[in-house]
Amino acid sequence: MFTMAELTSRQREVLELIQAHQQSEGASPTIRELGAGLKIGINGVVGHLRALERKGFLEYRPNRARSLRLISPLHSLRKHVVDVPLFGSIPAGVPDNRDQEAEGCVSVDIETLGIPKPSARVFALRVNGDSMIGKHILSGDIVVLEHGREPRHGDVVAALIDGESTLKTYVVKSGKSYLKAENPRYPDLIPSDELVIQGVVCALVRKAKDSKSGERRS
Amino acid sequence: MFTMAELTSRQREVLELIQAHQQSEGASPTIRELGAGLKIGINGVVGHLRALERKGFLEYRPNRARSLRLISPLHSLRKHVVDVPLFGSIPAGVPDNRDQEAEGCVSVDIETLGIPKPSARVFALRVNGDSMIGKHILSGDIVVLEHGREPRHGDVVAALIDGESTLKTYVVKSGKSYLKAENPRYPDLIPSDELVIQGVVCALVRKAKDSKSGERRS
């Protein structure tokens, strides 16, 4: 609660402007751009920047263009964010790069995703149907999968069944591996070598349904 | 799979270097920085940048420092990413800004989170215990909450009970609102006006447990 209190309102304005510029332009503003945004000259801006730096909200490298960096308690905790392509389903065996066909982009930091490196072979699927409800995965959830990883007993995997990506649990039973649906209504147990495993689930994201739109179960 | 194929290996190198620099430094590299990284002169770099721009992988504003921007199918789908402070629990009634006490940072795009604007009043909690298993929220999950929003019937909310943040379902029954635990073992029904509601759950993130840490079967 100190964080914001130490700042004057004008300084907060500057900080927010920098942040806004970074978000919209992808790079920090220059001093003159800030000046234009605040309708003041460059020296007014310099004064603010110095104050903000002294107070520990900013950091920048001398003599480097657009090197302003915000420092906030959050920023120091911030991890690397990866952009994961979201597919409706995956028709064939996931060639190396089909980002073009993504129908969405899920950006999450790797810490939260639980993957060590931004290895390119990560993608996301929107879950359709309640077949994995036993694993507490609901219809509408987004699952993030890693392709090419060896599944282990109990992992949830996406497999290509009848031309559709389907979620199953990977189980090992007396030396053989099977895929199992987590829904009593589909008690199949399919030998896993008969199928192509497209990826192993490493994370899940669920959006609370917008209370305005209806519910699915009666 | 076309995306990458159109590039020479050297061009791919350039692209990756730009991306790496953006991630690590927070800003695009300059031409000379790229040159240093690739161990070539500035004109070699310029050639590559032109080629990459012509092929549609890059964009940049003339005469602007560090204005390189990657263009990929994913980038065009990319949404605004917000940094959400992750708390173990929230002792008191969420004053305006307590980012300093965050024990982690969850960065997710707003589209996936399902919030319209990056209103500052968003925070995350790590779920402890299975009290919400009826809503398919597990121990270890991270829930993202919006503070100050009016809960609706069926929403999951965090409430301060005995000095601890606890997840409950908000229900309305004959004109009165209650909080209900989604676990048959805790069938409490608490009138909601007796408690402080800290936030309404708008999203959930689950990390698949790291198979390497716990179970390992021979």
Add this chain to the structure above:
DNA sequence: GGCCATAGTGAACATTTGTTCACCTCAGCG
């Protein structure tokens, strides 16, 4: 062989951008 794209080098040049110096106003404070 001529043509074109890739992949460079080297040097000059122009613009952007950060930095600094001098000076001003205003509110609060002892």
Add this chain to the structure above:
DNA sequence: CGCTGAGGTGAACAAATGTTCACTATGGCC
């Protein structure tokens, strides 16, 4: 009253950075 800090203006300067011109070399292609 003089002092300090916030918040400015204006101009000049220097470093960083993008741009361009000239030229070389290689490999594929018709």
